[in-house]
Amino acid sequence: MQSNTNDLIVILGTGGTIAGAGDDVGYVAGQISVADLVTAVPALAARQLEAEQVAQLDSKDMSHAVWRLLAQRVAYHLARPEVAGVVVTHGTDTLEETAYFLHRVLAPGKPVVLTAAMRPVTSLQSDGPQNLLDAVTVAAHPGASGVLAVLQGRVHGPVEVRKAQPFALDAFSSGEAGPLALVLEGQVRVLRHWPSCAPLGLDVVAADPELWPRVDIVASHAGADGVVVDALVAAGARGLVIEGTGNATVHASLLEALKRARAAGLPVLRATRCTGAAVVGAPEGALPSAGELSPVKARVELMLGLLA
Template identity: 65%
Template sequence: MPSTIVILGTGGTIAGTASDPSDNVGYTAAQRSVGDLLAAVPMLAGRPIEAEQVAQLDSKDMDHATWQRLAQRTAHHLSRADVAGVVVTHGTDTLEETAWLLHRVLAPSKPVVLTAAMRPATALSADGPQNLLDAVTVAQMRGARGVVTVVAGNVHGPADVRKVHPYRTDAFSSGDAGPLARVEEGHLRQHRDWPDGPAMGLGRLAVDPAEWPWVEVVTSHAGARGGGIDALVAAGVRGLVVACTGNGTVHHAVDAALQRATHAGVLVWRCTRCAGGVLVGDPALLSPAAAMSPWQARVEMMLGLMGEPPAGG
């Protein structure tokens, strides 16, 4: 039975350092290696674990090239007969976007567990070591599968996870759905099934990251103007995700600009800018992004556009 857990490091706050151990916000992210993070959790010593540094960045600066490399390395290790699962250490800022990308591209039958921290590794009460231990626990759990996020003892599915607080250690939520499971003193209490679904396939990311379709998120708000949307269309944007007010409403100036964008061949999806809930109404009129966050929708649209020629091309 496979038993090896591979930990792929990408940087983030979990690998960050500060000169003052009492400073939980004035730190520099992505300073410690994934090997250092592993060494800080004595309970993992002696277990069949491998560590690999895929990237070393602050996740606010996550880019398509790193996503491509991470997906490729994750798929490589999942294909090994001796590997039970993969853990990815990541920054919190774009964690939910990476989780959705890996879920949609790989939809793995083995567990891929993303974990992170809200405090740097040098903090007096760093949350990274416990989160890493919990992530490995989930990755080693018999029957576990799919892409999940483990932070603050909660296991979140890729469709539901959202960062909902800028500072607290319990900064992630699954909203109305609630977490898939909880890790309690090394034991898993499961509430819902593991994530599943068809995989788009790693080949979707094979193109040069510089050539990935350009998709932007735009918002509607009081006093909104359509000029920014017109400028994006003129610059060659392929798709627009609109973070709408309420249940999919947009300012009239934004609506007019979106109609012009659509006529120019730009794909337009709507979702809500509200932190919770989904768009409701006539299913025939709803966007494919109705139940997604704007950030997930951007990833979904970009993946969908890959391999399709630009309008008029």
Template identity: 60%
Template sequence: MQNQAATVVVLGTGGTIAGRSANASDNVGYTAGQVGVTQLLQAVPALAGAPLESEQVAQLDSKDMTHAVWRDLAARCAHHLARAEVSGVVVTHGTDTLEETAWFLQRVLAPAKPLVMTAAMRPATALQADGPQNLLDAVAVARHAGARGVVAVLDGRVHGARDVRKVHPYRIDAFDSGDAGAIAAIEEGRLRCFRPWPEGAALGLERVPADGSAWPVVEIVTSHAGARGAAVQALCDSGAHGLVVACTGNGTVHRELEAALVTAQERGVRVLRSTRTRAGRVIGVAGDALPSAEDLTPEKARVELMLSLLSRP
């Protein structure tokens, strides 16, 4: 059920959905973050006359997302979600780091209203741009009476912030939710729900420094054949506060890399193990030298570790 009278606020941050290409048949050689969020809305005839507001928070390619933009975006989301007349907020975003931004916003805000992220795999100038339909679907979710939490809406599916992940570099159906599955499908503007919406306690925006340079330094290293510990030592020497290791299989780590990570942990650097596979979780066993990030992808485990470090007294 939708509240058609309630206001939806659409916040723009750039990305492919706002990209332009000199050739309409070129879906890869474009420049992201060129079209303003107001223009994106105007390109969706079905949204004409709808109670919408728009605001440009940033205009960038999401591969270049920064902690400072995350903080600014979270603040603007919190501001609009607190307004009684607003049913939900939509954020247009690039696909490359959408899952990281989604998890950051869910952990910091855990909103009781829907905070809907959407994006596109093709630029706004494409012959068959996917952005307009994704944006229309995102607004429908933001108006849905039962929706809550941070979700991502792409290709007719609603994914929860914890589960959403990009699994293909080119196709329109580039996102899924791993083992958990999508929360809902959007069918002609109506939602068919499969499982509960995201919940959880908000860490609070006040814990997050406005200055991105004041955030703890957390990096990701990958375990692979022939992995060495030198990279871990170099990162620790450069001031890393935390490390996430993208492991093979069920959290296994090359012995040389693991030895370096254990040494780093003994010296006070926080370490988490994730899996470099795109589904499943790391199932811990007794005697594990390094803690598990459970079902969080390496990128989300990094966000989680940063927020954990920020929450330390």
């Protein structure tokens, strides 16, 4: 593991609500530069920081092309000996997907900390400045490593973190696992081990993102059938994730179509639409389990597996 012996923190901006402007509901994401976000937090003035704008978008519109560019820029800065860690400002909607993607591609020895906000900069309840300050604090913390998410004073791991509330300030959760650490009055209180992972490597995503395999998510629900599955296979899907009910159970009519897809060579993973816990067990005849991964993270895992 690399040692955090230096003080420089690089902040990479991708847009999101944390860089938004407007009222609490009708704001426009990605309006403020990451350099201006840093300048707006007086407590960061004493820190050794660099800011770089990687993208400027609403994270609901996150793309594979931005993912690849972000991973490349994170890797570049982590390789600089003077850099202690990297902070990524992001939108909340797909933060958990980006965190897991970076976790599987990079698994860095230095901290890579994603942060975001539920209110724009112009809101009276703006949570972005404190979240950014906390993220920098964690990125500079001795011994911190791996991909992390810092929001509302909690440090989440890339596997467990989920957006659990659509509007509340305290929107993120790590489910039953709980946070990895807390940020209290500028101090990091570690609760669990920092995340570790066998990385797939940046070369896995070297190809043009337009050529990355298509992996889709299909939901099981009352009245489900296999029409969507058959259509996705016909459209060129290379893998499927089923968002199952309960313990990742699948409607019988939908299951038949998924079995046809597997017979045609498509890998399929079953995840659960329930939040906060993993799929348990593997009943006889069940589709392969995504385990503790949410449907969106299972999609990332399956796509990266196909790329690898």
